[in-house]
Amino acid sequence: MIARLGLAQLPTPLEPMKRLTAYLGGPRLWVKREDCTGFVFGGNKLRKLDYVLKEALDSGADTLVSGGVVQSNSQRQVAAVAAKLGLACHLAVYHGRLAPPSAEYELSGNALLNRLYGAVLHDVPWDGDRNGAIHALAERLRAEGRKPYVVPYGVSNALGAAGYASIADEIAASGLRPTAIVHCSGSGGTQAGLVIGAQRTLPDTRIVGIDIDAEPERVRADVLTYAKGAAELLGQLFDAERVEVVAGHAGPAYGVPHEATVEAIRLAAQLEALLLDPVYSGKGLAGLIALIRAGRWSVDDDIVFLHTGGAPALFAYRHLFAPE
Ligand SMILES: Cc1ncc(COP(=O)(O)O)c(C=O)c1O
Numbered sequence: 001m002i003a004r005l006g007l008a009q010l011p012t013p014l015e016p017m018k019r020l021t022a023y024l025g026g027p028r029l030w031v032k033r034e035d036c037t038g039f040v041f042g043g044n045k046l047r048k049l050d051y052v053l054k055e056a057l058d059s060g061a062d063t064l065v066s067g068g069v070v071q072s073n074s075q076r077q078v079a080a081v082a083a084k085l086g087l088a089c090h091l092a093v094y095h096g097r098l099a100p101p102s103a104e105y106e107l108s109g110n111a112l113l114n115r116l117y118g119a120v121l122h123d124v125p126w127d128g129d130r131n132g133a134i135h136a137l138a139e140r141l142r143a144e145g146r147k148p149y150v151v152p153y154g155v156s157n158a159l160g161a162a163g164y165a166s167i168a169d170e171i172a173a174s175g176l177r178p179t180a181i182v183h184c185s186g187s188g189g190t191q192a193g194l195v196i197g198a199q200r201t202l203p204d205t206r207i208v209g210i211d212i213d214a215e216p217e218r219v220r221a222d223v224l225t226y227a228k229g230a231a232e233l234l235g236q237l238f239d240a241e242r243v244e245v246v247a248g249h250a251g252p253a254y255g256v257p258h259e260a261t262v263e264a265i266r267l268a269a270q271l272e273a274l275l276l277d278p279v280y281s282g283k284g285l286a287g288l289i290a291l292i293r294a295g296r297w298s299v300d301d302d303i304v305f306l307h308t309g310g311a312p313a314l315f316a317y318r319h320l321f322a323p324e
Pocket of ligand 1: 072154156280281308309
């Protein structure tokens with residue numbers, strides 16, 4: 001087992017989604033509330049950070065360095081944790097991965113919260129290398145005499161995945177034996193952790209990652225890398241056959257929601273009072289709904305939807321739900 005700091009509120013709730021189940025006509029749907037990991041808006045990254053940052057503190061770091069797009073939930077969770085731990089936080093903010101979809105995109109939602117948490121923001125152009133600018137920033141800070149600790153893009157690495165494996169143990173401890181756990185997959189660490197964790201405590205449960213980056217091959221390759229690394233850290237074998245990344249539900253591009261995403265967000269809000277987001281969890285649920293409608297499961301199956309968080313980004317996409 002990997003030690004954690006105890007920052008995240010674990011275990012997160014596992015709740016039935018009775019109204020969404022009835023609306024779709026089955027299978028039995030559940031939601032694992034990773035949006036309730038704490039620090040107000042929660043999110044899947046806090047579970048990873050809880051394990052990764054133990055290493056940061058043990059190394060004597062005084063500064064967390066990370067990065068992501070303007071509305072990155074990952075950066076917001078890093079900034080929140082840095083504030084709580086009394087560490088400085090420097091973030092490489094990538095511009096150009098997507099065209100800003102609204103005026104609010106640049107300054108509201110997660111972009112506002114990063115500022116409020118006191119993070120120092122460094123604007124950099126997106127060049128497709130997720131971690132390059134983060135490492136360059138860390139080097140600069142080191143040259144200035146700081147002790148930076150690099151939190152990778154999406155908090156995705158072998159250690160984060162090894163920590164994230166704990167989620168499968170939580171679901172198993174509830175007594176539920178789901179046919180599948182379905183979630184959106186981006187930088188890959190969440191799915192890698194789920195696959196490794198399910199292998200040890202939910203061996204009959206399929207982990208289904210919905211590609212939301214419109215890069216299913218890249219996502220699959222990253223999941224395999226992190227899962228292999230996590231398995232090594234945990235001293236267990238890794239079965240690559242267990243990695244399933246489903247393409248076709250990302251909409252036109254990363255960060256650009258399509259009609260199915262908007263429908264999923266509305267259904268979650270109006271049937272289950274859950275707040276999903278247009279970039280990640282909304283596309284994840286859209287993918288799950290599409291698989292259900294295609295007849296992948298029967299009414300006797302239990303399917304867990306992993307709510308990975310992201311609600312602050314809703315405010316950056318106000319135009320979708322409250323147009324002028
Ligand atoms: C709300 C939300 N859900 C899901 C993900 C994807 O998780 P991962 O990057 O571990 O695949 C992210 C990460 O960027 C996220 O912010």
